[in-house]
Amino acid sequence: MAVEIELQPKMPKCWNLASKPHKFCPGCGHGLVLKALGQAIDELGIQDRVVFGCDIGCSLLSWDFFDVDSVQTHHGRTTPVLVGVKRANPDLIVVAYMGDGGGYAIGSQHLVNAANRNDRITAILCNNTIYAMTGGQMAPTSMPGQKTETTPYGRDVNEQGYPMLGPEMVAAITHEGAYVARGTVSKLRTLKGYIKKALENQIAGRGFSFVEALSTCPTNWRTNAQQTWAFLEENMQGYFPVGELKVPADAAGGASEGEEE
């Protein structure tokens, strides 16, 4: 018994224990992204200053995930709500948490304009290549050929276009002071490093901070563990390169890229 307890992984202090075990499906990557975020919040000691906003979609299930001030918004509208909070009280550290549909489709105008205005917020976007909560429709990030409920014969890039490269777009339109990175739940410590830097960038008041996290959805991908991992590591990372795309010149130190778990 004692040994078992010792082996229990430590939950971040800022997690809301009352809402654990969490509500995500087995194999879902959201819990890992939120673990990385929780660790970053703990390490920075900012639990009391964070305002966490979640989008609609599976990201909504994170509304009571943390023991930090949290608010549900609407699909695609997390960015403007938190821009509004930050503009009204710049002392707060605001985190907009969304999926690929919320950030790149229905809320893309908000992401683009908040990035261009260099709003001092941290946006974290979970890219699992699919609309998961609504039952597996094509997302802006669905892979070429990927079968979804609305592309049952596979995403045809001539008809449905190519997957959206979000961080590349954000990096292209942001100016000095912005931080942009893409991590993956398969390299969690690196992802945590990116998220921490994204939060530090906001705290330093430099500018817009954006981290896309490549994530998994075995439920809608209809994959077993091995296939899930292969899709994330091979298909997705082949198309969505992992790494930092934009780091402010005066940001201290680099995240340990490629660090092994």
Added chain:
Amino acid sequence: MSETSAKPVEGERKVFMTGNEAVCWAALAAGAEIMYGYPITPQNEIMHYWTRNVPKFGRRFLQTEDELSAGFTTIGGVLAGRRAFTATAGPGNVLMQEPLSMAEAMRIPVVVVIQQRGGPSTATVIYSQQEVTLTCFGGNGEGLRIVYSTSSLQELYDYTIKAFNTAWKYRFPTFVLADGYQAKMRESLNIYDPAARGIEMVPTEPFLGRPGKIGEGREAAHLRNTYNIEEELAEVLERDIADYERVAPEIVEHDSFNTGDCDLLVVAHGIVFRSAAMAVRDMAGQGKKIGFFRPITLRPFPEEQFRAAAAKAKTLLVAESAYGQLLKIVQQNLYGSTVPIRTLLKPGVGITPEEITDECSAILAGKGA
């Protein structure tokens, strides 16, 4: 942000200005701290005057990418505990309904000034009363909002100040509903420091980012608008609807004239009420048994007062610059009454006192359709 050296309006003074300017000064005088907005005619000058005054009085402004964002950022400002507002019109009001449904669901006291323009679609940038239904009942909800319909620039000033207090006291989204005429015309009005008239501003407080350590001084807030089961939603709605119905009698406002035993009762709101009041007073002066009833709050509606006035009238005339939006509200609130209702409906077009006089004369003479 609220610590400003000079008051934007000291004491009270007479001015000659446009309605959009009056809204700006009222918001400044009310201690509004931040405005979020997106350009759309005919409300633009509210932002123009606001942005010029921002540095003078330590206020803030954000021009957003659209009205969805203007509404949601306003929500963010209120959640952070600020007296925050936005203004819009027409198609902007349509987009604004999404954030306003969130404000309604979560009892977030946003203040929105609407300067109605012609509709549907882009229509005209000029004037209408066609945003009544949208403003009172927009969104996928039950219309748990407070809507003041103003008829003069003095009222625009008075009710903009009042809207902040109503919103923060009752925690329902609150609207000042005016129109392009009121936005753009100039009138004499008194602007004043609310304190000089003994008006106390209801204090604001943050919903998110309150001071104190989580787990020691306070619990983390978890604010929601999404529910898993029907009963969970029903519990919230039943509470909010009960709250709304309980406070409605405190909120409703109306104006009336000559309502006892009249042959004709003219019902109008907003700027059309101005025409109606002129026509009715004139005709009453000539010995006609004619009165008016004017709802100031369109939501909640002064049902009891209206039914009492309508009960003593032989005929009603509903006049509005829309094709029956006030009319629907009137009919709903008159349920069971048999008083005949005549109409003067001019969607998207202004109504002069002469037109109302002509219509009233025809009705009183037993003519007309």
